[in-house]
Amino acid sequence: MADNGRTRRRVLHTADVHVISVGDKACHSLEALISLAIKTNVDLVIIAGDLFDYNRVGDDLVRFVAEQFQRLPMPVVVLAGNHDCLAADSVFGRTGLWEKCTNMLIFRAPQGEIFDLPALGIRLWGKPIATYENDVYPMVGIPKPEEDGHWNIAVAHGHYVGDGPPLFPSYHIKKQEIIGSGWDYVALGHHPVFECVDTAPVVACYAGSPSLSGNVVIVDFAEDTGVQISRHSIWESQEGLI
Numbered sequence: 703m704a705d706n707g708r709t710r711r712r713v714l715h716t717a718d719v720h721v722i723s724v725g726d727k728a729c730h731s732l733e734a735l736i737s738l739a740i741k742t743n744v745d746l747v748i749i750a751g752d753l754f755d756y757n758r759v760g761d762d763l764v765r766f767v768a769e770q771f772q773r774l775p776m777p778v779v780v781l782a783g784n785h786d787c788l789a790a791d792s793v794f795g796r797t798g799l800w801e802k803c804t805n806m807l808i809f810r811a812p813q814g815e816i817f818d819l820p821a822l823g824i825r826l827w828g829k830p831i832a833t834y835e836n837d838v839y840p841m842v843g844i845p846k847p848e849e850d851g852h853w854n855i856a857v858a859h860g861h862y863v864g865d866g867p868p869l870f871p872s873y874h875i876k877k878q879e880i881i882g883s884g885w886d887y888v889a890l891g892h893h894p895v896f897e898c899v900d901t902a903p904v905v906a907c908y909a910g911s912p913s914l915s916g917n918v919v920i921v922d923f924a925e926d927t928g929v930q931i932s933r934h935s936i937w938e939s940q941e942g943l944i
């Protein structure tokens with residue numbers, strides 16, 4: 703059934719892959735989730751922080767990740783987390799190694815920035831972690847979404863602290879920041895285990911680490927059914943190859 707409003711979209715959301723060296727389990731997980739994105743023909747891939755375990759990884763690992771991204775026929779949106787933050791030694795600063803990844807979008811503005819993808823009818827906002835300091839508030843500064851026929855997706859990396867006093871020392875994300883944002887979906891990273899922390903009026907989920915769980919989140923956006931979350935095994939697309 704066709705929607706009268708926004709076009710149906712399907713997004714693969716992952717985070718916390720934590721690749722360390724070429725050939726490790728996390729690299730196999732990244733390769734598998736890229737294959738799943740291709741197989742399921744999602745419109746967009748979101749990596750909500752900590753793709754790399756740390757910034758001083760080898761160039762060969764960066765080349766591997768870049769090659770995986772180049773397999774994708776769709777855009778891949780990357781947020782820097784606390785492990786791969788945009789400090790001076792950022793892995794994302796090795797621009798020569800990334801230059802062939804013309805489908806990669808990486809949030810670089812420390813105060814947050816918007817990417818408009820008019821061909822998809824999707825707008826993204828993300829505020830990268832840009833420093834090794836801990837006093838970063840990943841949802842502070844999010845603008846009100848424009849109601850112009852786009853799906854509005856925020857990407858944030860940090861601890862969800864709900865309504866109560868923070869239980870964690872840094873990177874706080876408060877419930878009110880999510881539900882008051884008015885965005886359609888908040889793609890969260892930092893916690894290694896899958897969890898939907900809010901479902902209304904804004905859906906917000908941690909995808910969990912695919913390297914630990916073997917799963918990613920696929921988010922379906924449709925006017926008639928709203929924002930629907932499902933978990934998918936990254937190893938499904940590998941069947942027959944093992």
Ligand SMILES: [Mn+2]
Pocket residue numbers: 751752783784785859891892893
């Ligand atoms: Mn993290």
